[in-house]
Amino acid sequence: MAKCAVCGKGVHFGNNVSHSHRRTNKMWKSNVKSVRVKVNGATQRMYVCTSCLRSGKVERA
Numbered sequence: 001m002a003k004c005a006v007c008g009k010g011v012h013f014g015n016n017v018s019h020s021h022r023r024t025n026k027m028w029k030s031n032v033k034s035v036r037v038k039v040n041g042a043t044q045r046m047y048v049c050t051s052c053l054r055s056g057k058v059e060r061a
Contacts, residue, residue: 002032002034004052006052006057007057009030009049009051010030011027011030012028013028014028032048032050033047035058036060037058038059046058
């Protein structure tokens with residue numbers, strides 16, 4: 001899975017717990033997008049999570 005290039009956010013793992021308390025594996029995927037970003041004046045493709053995009057931590061190209 002992709003990780004955010006800014007904050008390092010990735011997938012999280014845990015358990016689905018049913019009503020009868022049987023447990024199965026679960027994966028929470030973070031909302032990571034492939035975005036063109038300006039880095040040192042040049043455009044580059046990076047994976048960035050949407051919370052970093054909204055907060056303005058990344059300048060889009």
